[in-house]
Amino acid sequence: MVRSVLKLIIILIFSVSGLLGGAKIALNKIGAFGGIYNDIQSNGDIIYAATANGLEIFDVKNPSKAKLMGSFYTQGYTKAVIVKNNIAYLAADKEGLLVINLADKRNPFLIGKYDTDGIATSIFMRKNIIYLADGDKGLKIIDVSNPSIPKLLGKFNTKGRADGVAVKGKYAYVADFSNGVEILDISNPSSIKKVGNFMNTEGAKYRAPITEEEKNVGAKSIVIDGNLAYVADYYTGLQILDISNPAHPVMIGNYPKTKAFKLVKKGDYVLIADNDTGLKIVNVSNPYSPRLVGEYNTAIGYSSGGGGNAVAVKGNYAYLANNGSGTILDISNISHPRLVAAYNSCGKAWNVTIKGNKAYIADFNYGLEIVDISNAAKPKLLGSYKLDGEAYSVAIDGDYAYVAAYDGGLKILNVKNPYAPKLVSSIKPAGSAMGVAVKDGFAFVASHSFGLQVINVKNPYAPYVVAGLRGNNGKMYAEAIKIVGNFAYIAGFYDGLHIVDISNPVRPFVVATLDTPGSAFGVDVKNGYAYVADYGQGLQIVDVSNPAAPKLKGNYNTNGYAYGVSVEGKYAYVADYHMGVKMVDISNPSKPFLRGKYKTNSLSINTAVKGNHIFVANSFSGLQVLENSVSAFVMRLYKNILTRTPQQAGLDFWVSQLVDKGKTATWVARGFFVSKEFKSLNLSDEEFVKRAYTTLLGRAPDKGGLDYWVGQLKSGKLNRDQVFYLFSFSKEFAGICKKYGIKNYDQNDIKAYESLKK
CATH class of the missing domain: 2.130.10.10 (YVTN repeat-like/Quinoprotein amine dehydrogenase)
Structure with missing residues (x-):
């Protein structure tokens, strides 16, 4: 039976071998938070x-x-x-x-x-x-x-952009944005016909004067009740249409003072998700004269979630979808909606710092968020604190978080209890706080056009400025900062990379500046090299082994706008703005090259790395978690076969075998199974088969399968090497390898198996 199965497997091998080959590493999204x-x-x-x-x-x-x-x-x-x-x-x-x-x-x-x-x-x-x-x-x-x-x-x-749809009888009413409302006969779905259209080309009928914007048409969504259609139009507000004759819809009422996105009807009221302010409630008992009777502004205050994108109603509660939060309002008094609760997740993630099993997010809109990443696939909010400035960056030192909050200055929060972070002090140094790093009781703030500001934070409750540095020419830009040893490396926007001696924090001085070809927005430093996110010029690699004489060593054009960068091992992970994340191989700093990429669904601003996970501050999409697929595959082998986590050298070796040497997943997995470490475990045949199932099939064995393979081993019909190969040639292992973007086996693996039978 085994021989017949093998013949079939070999046929499949020759028909599919090599389809998953290549030296690129897949970056896969495995989790997210907020947005x-x-x-x-x-x-x-x-x-x-x-x-x-x-x-x-x-x-x-x-x-x-x-x-x-x-x-x-x-x-x-x-x-x-x-x-x-x-x-x-x-x-x-x-x-x-x-x-x-x-x-x-x-x-x-x-x-x-x-x-x-x-x-x-x-x-x-x-x-x-x-x-x-x-x-x-x-x-x-x-x-x-x-x-x-x-x-x-x-x-x-349709002629426009179909943003919304509602159906009544044999007609579909499409909110077609610039094309207004398109009315379609759908009685025969295979032959849909247009029967009518409504476009309010005159702008808001009852508003004067009409601005140029208000002359636009922007139908976003539609709700039908009887012979009336209620249209949310971004430019002209709520439109009420008589659709008793679908071929000739007529506007009978209009409430113009809303950037209407979506709406629901509740009795005599229409609740509108207003994209500017939150919620508007309009009385439509007289559809010819709709009037505002209540509203709630979600764009201000502690629970602010930005404007409204959608609204749902259940009983006396309205549930509002915002830019980064969900807001629950009590509407039992329709004229005075009352806040019940707000679920603030992450509105505009600008930076992220990892410490232990927690991610600290600098949220441009909402301040600081603390997220549990012990399960990277399911980040979980622990606590948050709303700040009065735009949060650009965050550094963690001991029990305190230091947030660079632009015009709000530096905010210091006690985060010992991550469920309830507390603001302990705030200070506004010169300029606008963009980046922050902390060392030995001093906070070093990248303060945009005011360069470097140094703040004594030995007593976090009473910080004070001890020094300011605006460069040798009296003008120094600072967007981001990284400290290594006695030097601060500053991404200096137009000026490139500044290197500052901070051995005496109260008297910092510039030791060198390297003018990069682009605009330096981000920087990381590892092993004598500074990696600069240089906006339109991609990634610049600078030799800083002698901080007084930095030298440009290499560069990589990311084809986007490199905004942030973090380095782990031999890879630089570049936040490339609208082009997502680029994984650049920097093993040879003179010749960096693209190893992998992931196109995020918003603007990638900064990255942080922990193990084989890349955490992306992805602006309007919150925090996104990517996985280095090849590293994840190797770590899976360590966990399932050797039951431990890898040391960095071991991880790098096996990843290199897959990526640089072109080895297969079967070849690498066999390396684990024949290793001295594995053999020293002295596993029984039953335990060996169980690990083979877990590793190569991705599941626990059923009793019949376990008994069969153990029987083959005990009878001597097969040895462990043969069992390994048969498992590695399975469809299950092929599926596992496909998930990680790795070639599962090749002809060499087949030959190795065949040699065992001689």
């Missing part, structure tokens, strides 16, 4: 939020204490969500329609998808049919009667 909340839906005591990173599920049985239950991460933005029968349907931007099983809300998982050709933005569902607003590609009608296999029934390419 924009794009949509929200209420379903009983559960709230479902479509975010910049996927789906978040909250228990709101007690609205004042909303609890995050579970999450599902997408590769890009998730624009909208609708839930039916424990299944979530996501409009997932470039990924199209995703279908998620919610039977276990703590562990939702993908069961189906339909990859549209547009930007999936909004969803309407009737029975088992999904009506999907697909951006520039118009309307898609998809049958999900079998959720695992969504089936396209029809499509219609």
Whole structure:
């Protein structure tokens, strides 16, 4: 039986071998925290939020204490969500329609998808049919009667950008942004026909004077009630249309004073997610004369979440999706909405620092967030503190966090209790605080056009400025700072790299400046080299072995705007702004080259590295966690075979074998199984087979399988080497290798197996 199975395996080997080869390392998104909340839906005591990173599920049985239950991460933005029968349907931007099983809300998982050709933005569902607003590609009608296999029934390419959709009878009403409202006959989904259109080309009918912006059309979403359609138009506010004749819709009412994104209707009221201020509540009992009766501004105050993107209603509560938070409001008094709770996650992540199992996020909008990353795939908020300045950077020293808060200066917080960080002091040195590093009781602040500011923080409750340095010419820019030994390395914007002697903190002085070709925004220093994120000129590598005489050693054009950089081992991880993250091999500083990349769904500002995980401060998408796939594969071998974590030298060796030497996963895994360390464990045949299952098949053995393979070993029909190869040639191991982007085996591995039979 084994021989016949092997013959089949060999046929498959020769047909697929090499498909997964190559020297690039895959960076995979495995987790995220925070980001924009794009949509929200209420379903009983559960709230479902479509975010910049996927789906978040909250228990709101007690609205004042909303609890995050579970999450599902997408590769890009998730624009909208609708839930039916424990299944979530996501409009997932470039990924199209995703279908998620919610039977276990703590562990939702993908069961189906339909990859549209547009930007999936909004969803309407009737029975088992999904009506999907697909951006520039118009309307898609998809049958999900079998959720695992969504089936396209029809499509219609509208003239504008389909941002929203609602259905009544045989008509679909598409909020087509610049094209207004498109009305389509969908009675035959395979042959959709346009029957009407409404475009308010005169701007807000009842507002004067009309600005140039207000002359624009921006239909974002639509809700239908009877013969009336309520349209959220970004430029002209709430429009109320009479659609009793779908071929000739007529606007009968307009409330213009809102940047309307999405809306819901509750009785005589329309609740509008206002993208500028939060929530507007409009009385529409007389549709000819809608009037504002209540509002809540989420863009100000401690619980500020920016403007509103979507709103849902359950009973006396309104749930608002904001830019980085979810806001729960009591609307029992419709004229005076009252804040019940706000779930602030991360609105605009600008920087991240790792210490132990915690990530400290400098959130441009919200201040400081402390996140548990003990499980990197599921970052969890521990605590946060809202600051009065834009948080650009954070440094951790002992029990204190030091936040560079731009015009708010330097903020010092006690973070000994990560669940309740406390502000202990604040100081405003000259300039605008952009970066910060702490050493020996002094905080060194990169203060933009005012250079370096040195603050004594030996008593964190009473900081004071002891020195300021504006360079040898009296003018020095400072965007970011890294301290190594007695030197501070400063990313100096137009000036390039400054190297400052801080051996006497009260008398710092510039020992050298190297003018880089671009604009230096970020810097890291390792092993005698400074790595400068040089904006439009990519990554610059500077030899600083002699700090007084820095020399440009090499550079790599990232093709984006290099904003931040962190170095771990032989790789520099560059935050390349709109181009995502670039993993640059710096083993030869004179000849750096691209080893891997990941296109994030927002602006990548800074990175931090821990092990094989890269934490990205990704602005509007919050914190994203990437995994170095090859390192992760090798660490998996250490864990499953040797039951330990690797030393850096060992990890680097095996990664190099896979990446630089072109070795296969089978070759590397065999190296572990035949190692002296593994053999010294003296495992029984049963324990050997169990580890082979776990490592090479990714699962525990069933009793029948375990008995069979142990029997083969005990009878002498197979030895352990042969069992290893048969497992490594399996479909299961091929699937594992595909996940990590590694070639599983080649002809040399087959020959090695064949030699064992001689």
